[in-house]
Amino acid sequence: MKTVVIFSGGMDSTILVYDLIARGDTVKVLSVDYGQRHAKEIVCAKGIAAQLGIEHRVADLRSITPLLAGSSLTSADIAVPEGHYAEDNMKATVVPNRNMIMLAVATGWAISMRFDAVAFGAHSGDHTIYPDCRPEFASLMDSAIRLADWNEVRLIRPFVGQTKAELAKRGAELKVPFERTWSCYKGGEFHCGVCGTCVERREAFHLAGLADPTTYDTKAPTVAMMVRDNWRITA
Structure with a gap:
């Protein structure tokens, strides 16, 4: 398959x-x-894309940032909350309609190239906080994307039933070069180790029994x- x-x-x-890529897909990647x-x-x-030798595009949507206010990820005056994703205050990290916006742009690119699919990495641990990571949302988006053009493009979400540890x-x-990936919502020099996505990242390595190669802030507590x-x- 050809997949964005x-x-x-x-x-x-x-x-x-x-x-x-391991499955044999032709892959191009889009960051927003x-x-x-x-x-x-x-x-x-x-x-990472350069290391893999695959095409990477960036969609610059910074002009709509004011329209996505109210999230700690898009509003400088809202602090990034700390703690596990299960806490209610993690809802402050929800960016309004983010996945639908990103999927719409990716679908446009896929259609223009006559690709077969668009894929995103939502997993089973996301749905409790992020409405647009729920299986129901992905299923309906798949239906909409299939109707978006005469040449059908579908939505792939292979991890929706898996945990982050899996x-x-x-x-x-x-x-995968985990040390080259980035999760932290605070966006500092190193991972803060205490925001929701850092905690989830650390828990995933811990539960998987894998060494965590991430460099965390020296003030962060150990797992x-x-x-x-x-x-x-x-535990």
Whole structure:
């Protein structure tokens, strides 16, 4: 298949790219700059794509950032919350309609190239906080995308029933360079280790029994400390 992958440069989308290539797909990747606080992820995406020798495009949508206000990822005056994704305050990281916007742009590119599919890396751990990562959303988007052109393009979401720990194991099998991926929502020099996506990343390596190659801020607690202090990381 010929597939456009929405590529943030994070763990999930990087594993997806490697997985599709391993299956024999022709892959091109698209990153979206919507004015996110952690735009460093796009730099990481560019480096990984270059290493793989695949085409990487960036859709510059920064002009719509004011229309996506109210999220800590797009509004500088809203702090990035810390703690496990299960906490209610993690809803502050929800960017309004982000996945639909990114999928629409990726679908346009796929249609223009006569590609077969668009893919994104939503997994089973995302749906509790992010409405646009739920299986129901993906199913309806698949139906809409198939109707968007005379040449049918479909939506692939192979990880929607898997946990992030399961994805980490698959990434290890594929020799994904996890140290080159970026997750942290704070977008500093190093991963902060305590925002929702950092906590989820650390928990995934922990549960998968894999060494975590990520460089975290020196002030970040260890995973053992997080388990001890009830950060809701599974021991």
